[in-house]
Amino acid sequence: ADKVLTVSPYYAEELISGEARGCELDNIMRLTGITGIVNGMDVSEWDPTKDKFLAVNYDITTALEGKALNKEALQAEVGLPVDRKVPLVAFIGRLEEQKGPDVMIAAIPEILKDEDVQTVLLGTGKKKFERLLKSVEEEFPGKVRAVVRFNAPLAHQMMAGADVLAVTSRFEPCGLIQLQGMRYGTPCACASTGGLVDTIVEGKTGFHMGRLSVDCNVVEPADVKKVATTLKRAVKVVGTPAYQEMVKNCMIQDLSWKAPAKNWEDVLLELGVEGSEPGVIGEEIAPLAMENVAA
Structure with a gap:
């Protein structure tokens, strides 16, 4: 070449x-x-001002209230207690080793030891990971919901309603999920790999976990700690002036x-x-x- x-x-x-x-x-x-x-994204399909799948449309000037209303709609849709004050973390992705769903699931108990957090997990893929998602939902009723089917409308609602988007990829050449999240004013807590490093700025548009192991055959305890620590750090910021600034920083970008x-x-x-x-x-x-x- x-x-x-x-x-x-x-x-x-x-x-x-x-x-x-x-x-x-x-x-x-x-x-x-x-x-x-870095890739661009389809800003017409993913547009919070016009998205037909959202309970409430919003723009950068109405994002805080718009996201709060969408969070309540999301909580009601998936069967979580409706409370806009409780931080909500979303994970959306293919259930395969690259995306690290096993690391994410292993981190949830560690997070819930210290924080009052709701988590919504959406994805399909390998059966062993689908079973893991359902098992963590059963372990933490009222805190975790797992949807193991393809559901595009729910993915859009999660982007709008989540306070933090978790991306636990072992490797990620570029990634679109974090771009879609930022388009909807949702800061990303991400592994520090590939395009996630180029697109997510620590403290401005998201939170970096550090690099995770690329060994897909094992869940490293150190990686679980990185994910749990970063998500706990992220949810502590939710609702603060710093978080409000992050929402604006996410939405002001041209991601086309x-x-x-x-x-x-x-x-x-x-x-x-x-x-x-x-x-x-x-x-x-x-x-x-x-x-x-x-x-």
Whole structure:
């Protein structure tokens, strides 16, 4: 290849850091070079001002009350006690080793020892993880709800109603979940890996747990402590002026494809391919031939 790209700068660094994360291609990538560009997100599908799945729509000026009302709606929908004052943590993701649902579930008892917190877990995937989700719900009735089915409307409601979004990925090339959360004014408590490092700023748009082990065959006690400690730190901030500022910091960002698309264009133009020229902002890159579109 004349140019190698991936989906975030920090993930590019991880790929060349050693064979554990570079899959034994790290030596080659160090020689050839690799460029990371963070993904954008679909800001029309994920838009709290218009989202049809939300109990209440809101914007940056009405976010605090809007999120509180959506939290109450979420609590009622999943069967948790309705109380806007209780911090609510959401976990949304595929139930597989990469996303660390086992680490998240192991941390919940540690969190509940010290904090009055509600947790809503949403995802489908490997049966062993689905069973883990249901077991932690049974262990902590009134505190934990696990939804082990695909439910897009609930995912949107969780983004709006949660106070904190937990992302416990063992590795994460870019990640969209944290972008979607920030779009809805929900700070992210995340593992410090891949695109999560590039997109979540400690104390401004979220909280960093530190890097988790990439060994998918074991839940490291140190990782459980990192997750529990960070989430306890996050829920203590909920409701404070600092948290209110974080909500605004999340929502004020442009998380669309506008900047990433320009970065991609700049890199591709550097190749000097004959006939290449910059695009025009707002112009379709490849206009659809209408005769090929089903009526």
